[in-house]
Amino acid sequence: MNFERTWALIERDMRKFFRSPALMMSTMIFPLVQLIVLGYAFGGKIKGAKIAFVDQDRSVESRQIREMFDGIAAGPATFRIVDYDSAPHAIDDLRAGFVRGVVEVPRDFSRRFYQHDRPRIAFSEDNTDQVMASSLLQSLQDMVTAINTAPVQPRLDDQVELNVVEVYPYIEYAKYLLAGSTAMAIFIVAMIGGGITFIDDKSRGLHEGYLLTPIKKTELVMGMIGAGAVKGLMAGMAIVLIGGMIVGIPGLWNPVRLLYLCLVVLIASVAMISLMFLAMVRVSDPLVPRAVFGVLNMLLFFPSGAISPIEGFPKWLRWMSVVDPFTYTVHALRNLTIKNTGIEGIYSDVLLLSGFSVVMIVSCIALFKRQL
Amino acid sequence: MVRMDVTNKESPLMNAIEVDHLVKKFGDLTAVNDISFTVAEREIFGLLGPNGAGKTTLIRMMTTLTPPTSGTARIDGHDIRTDANGVRHALGVIPQAFTSDPELTAKENMLIHAKLYGVPSETRISLINQLLESVDLMKFRDALVGTFSGGMRRRLEIARGLVHAPKILFLDEPTTGLDPVSRANVWEMIRNLRDKSGLTILLTTHYMDEADKLCDRIAIVDHGKLAALDTPARLKDSVPGTDAVEAEFDHAPDNWHEQLKGLAEAEAVTQHDNVTHIASSNGSSTVAALMDLARARGVTVRKVSVQSTTLDDVFLHYTGRELRDAAGGSMTYDVSRFYR
Ligand SMILES: Nc1ncnc2c1ncn2[C@@H]1O[C@H](COP(=O)(O)OP(=O)(O)O)[C@@H](O)[C@H]1O
Numbered sequence: 001m002n003f004e005r006t007w008a009l010i011e012r013d014m015r016k017f018f019r020s021p022a023l024m025m026s027t028m029i030f031p032l033v034q035l036i037v038l039g040y041a042f043g044g045k046i047k048g049a050k051i052a053f054v055d056q057d058r059s060v061e062s063r064q065i066r067e068m069f070d071g072i073a074a075g076p077a078t079f080r081i082v083d084y085d086s087a088p089h090a091i092d093d094l095r096a097g098f099v100r101g102v103v104e105v106p107r108d109f110s111r112r113f114y115q116h117d118r119p120r121i122a123f124s125e126d127n128t129d130q131v132m133a134s135s136l137l138q139s140l141q142d143m144v145t146a147i148n149t150a151p152v153q154p155r156l157d158d159q160v161e162l163n164v165v166e167v168y169p170y171i172e173y174a175k176y177l178l179a180g181s182t183a184m185a186i187f188i189v190a191m192i193g194g195g196i197t198f199i200d201d202k203s204r205g206l207h208e209g210y211l212l213t214p215i216k217k218t219e220l221v222m223g224m225i226g227a228g229a230v231k232g233l234m235a236g237m238a239i240v241l242i243g244g245m246i247v248g249i250p251g252l253w254n255p256v257r258l259l260y261l262c263l264v265v266l267i268a269s270v271a272m273i274s275l276m277f278l279a280m281v282r283v284s285d286p287l288v289p290r291a292v293f294g295v296l297n298m299l300l301f302f303p304s305g306a307i308s309p310i311e312g313f314p315k316w317l318r319w320m321s322v323v324d325p326f327t328y329t330v331h332a333l334r335n336l337t338i339k340n341t342g343i344e345g346i347y348s349d350v351l352l353l354s355g356f357s358v359v360m361i362v363s364c365i366a367l368f369k370r371q372l
Numbered sequence: 373m374v375r376m377d378v379t380n381k382e383s384p385l386m387n388a389i390e391v392d393h394l395v396k397k398f399g400d401l402t403a404v405n406d407i408s409f410t411v412a413e414r415e416i417f418g419l420l421g422p423n424g425a426g427k428t429t430l431i432r433m434m435t436t437l438t439p440p441t442s443g444t445a446r447i448d449g450h451d452i453r454t455d456a457n458g459v460r461h462a463l464g465v466i467p468q469a470f471t472s473d474p475e476l477t478a479k480e481n482m483l484i485h486a487k488l489y490g491v492p493s494e495t496r497i498s499l500i501n502q503l504l505e506s507v508d509l510m511k512f513r514d515a516l517v518g519t520f521s522g523g524m525r526r527r528l529e530i531a532r533g534l535v536h537a538p539k540i541l542f543l544d545e546p547t548t549g550l551d552p553v554s555r556a557n558v559w560e561m562i563r564n565l566r567d568k569s570g571l572t573i574l575l576t577t578h579y580m581d582e583a584d585k586l587c588d589r590i591a592i593v594d595h596g597k598l599a600a601l602d603t604p605a606r607l608k609d610s611v612p613g614t615d616a617v618e619a620e621f622d623h624a625p626d627n628w629h630e631q632l633k634g635l636a637e638a639e640a641v642t643q644h645d646n647v648t649h650i651a652s653s654n655g656s657s658t659v660a661a662l663m664d665l666a667r668a669r670g671v672t673v674r675k676v677s678v679q680s681t682t683l684d685d686v687f688l689h690y691t692g693r694e695l696r697d698a699a700g701g702s703m704t705y706d707v708s709r710f711y712r
């Protein structure tokens with residue numbers, strides 16, 4: 001193994017990378033736009049959802065209910081109340097999407113209230129939108145609980161309460177997404193460098209030029225993976241730092257934390273680029289990497305837990321996340337970015353990604369054809 | 373087949389290239405069909421054949437890019453099957469398709485290859501400058517190769533092929549697609565390499581004139597087979613055929629045509645407009661006799677030319693078809709549209 005030859009190939013890629021700003025930009029723009037748009041569009045607290053209120057009872061009690069709704073509308077502002085006279089009309093508007101839910105206080109509400117005969121409030125929800133529906137239901141449930149406990153409190157000591165301890169301050173979704181967007185930048189570098197330009201260089205005859213020299217296939221494969229890894233490190237760190245500043249990660253520039261970030265981004269880059277090379281090692285048609293770009297992205301990015309927790313996946317998708325190097329990348333990066341853990345939060349991911357890379361690289365070398 | 377040393381008669385020479393029954397099959401297609409020949413040191417050897425004849429496949433086997441189906445070759449004594457690295461160090465190769473990187477400068481392209489060949493770092497830069505100077509690209513040293521013309525790029529690749537000081541240079545269709553001036557430049561460069569640096573050169577071409585003017589010996593390849601191998605002159609001599617002498621005269625006497633028919637080696641005389649055509653089995657002796665006769669009869673020879681046997685005739689004779697008709701397809705996939 002002659003490192004000078006490997007280094008010559010890495011140097012070549014570096015020159016080309018820095019010489020084409022368009023390529024550099026395209027590796028950065030997509031993850032940043034994703035971070036900003038997806039990060040702030042998604043997972044924010046619901047505010048100002050329109051709720052139809054139909055008071056059939058018109059009693060003191062029903063007005064109290066109405067006041068509590070107004071309280072929420074004024075406070076957390078989860079919803080806005082619109083009064084409706086008839087329930088069917090309100091339901092029509094719910095179906096048409098003009099309101100997100102209908103609260104109906106039935107005619108017998110106050111009678112049942114006084115007779116202790118389980119007074120009821122009806123809530124009809126638009127459950128086509130699960131995020132909205134579960135958010136509204138949550139606030140209504142809280143309110144009903146409040147109604148039940150507030151005035152009477154009959155057996156307070158018997159009631160079990162769930163004490164929720166929030167370990168970290170409230171994390172905005174954009175901060176949560178930062179790890180995924182960084183992994184995405186690494187993926188794009190791997191796809192462009194390891195997939196597209198690798199095959200293009202092959203079909204443009206550039207590889208024939210290298211194969212004529214005494215370079216060994218190990219040196220060649222290591223050179224190409226090394227070049228991809230350095231580019232992945234640069235793009236990944238750029239996204240972590242720029243994205244981290246945009247979404248406001250505190251203490252981002254701590255040198256130890258930066259070191260850990262570099263370590264994770266580097267090893268993730270090696271894993272990703274070597275996976276890509278293995279996928280492309282026998283491909284010669286330049287259209288192939290272009291065609292599989294989107295599919296690979298989907299297969300690697302979404303099962304990784306980059307945008308939503310793996311625990312919410314069906315079983316088969318969980319299996320995909322287990323074999324997906326993205327999963328460990330996202331896990332380690334999330335620990336570093338939003339939990340600010342030390343080495344204990346990343347070492348298992350780093351070890352796994354290293355093992356994965358070794359398997360990929362050895363397979364690449366075995367399958368790489370030194371001849372045309 | 374007879375091998376002869378055309379150049380350098382002083383010292384006994386070893387063979388730089390020995391091709392030994394090389395065969396390459398792609399499925400049912402036999403691209404190279406049992407080809408053997410030897411090339412002496414300091415020889416310029418040409419493989420002449422149409423597209424699809426198997427020239428590139430033959431070169432790829434000799435340069436270790438493709439494993440042969442059977443047979444072998446020795447390059448500077450290194451067997452292509454057992455000593456690929458020895459072959460790679462001994463050879464400079466300029467493949468048919470451009471292999472320089474358009475997104476790098478001329479110097480950077482040279483540097484990468486110098487490093488891949490293990491040229492010591494102390495000598496790299498001066499060597500590269502010297503080579504770029506010799507192909508007249510010094511002032512484009514730091515220009516991106518993507519901006520080069522075909523001729524410049526070919527010259528750069530020739531320089532790059534020499535960066536590890538090989539003893540033998542392979543050029544696959546070095547002038548295909550170049551304009552006439554660039555072609556002449558490349559020819560000049562190839563001759564210089566042999567004369568000044570003592571390289572052995574093997575090139576392929578489908579141009580008759582190129583093979584004729586440049587090569588000491590020519591192997592005619594068609595359908596993967598070696599059809600003929602000799603010096604251009606002997607190949608032409610081996611074809612039974614006629615030279616055409618064309619001349620224009622002033623003050624020709626009435627029986628002039630009758631007199632011309634009596635010239636040495638002349639076979640037939642015809643007239644088109646003002647031009648007289650004389651078919652001859654030896655153009656040069658016919659012309660010599662013609663000039664003597666004209667002087668004796670007081671006839672002014674306004675113009676005379678000899679069209680001798682061409683390699684086209686040779687090719688037709690040995691393969692049964694004309695070279696220009698034997699066109700084939702090219703196999704490269706064009707991705708240039710993805711780049712600028
Ligand atoms: N990799 C390959 N697979 C299949 N057929 C090939 C391959 N390379 C060349 N050929 C075929 O072999 C024949 C000789 O091609 P080639 O050596 O390129 O000819 P030349 O260089 O003389 O034009 C052609 O018919 C070509 O189609």
Ligand SMILES: [Mg+2]
Nearest residue numbers: 427428468545
């Ligand atoms: Mg060819």
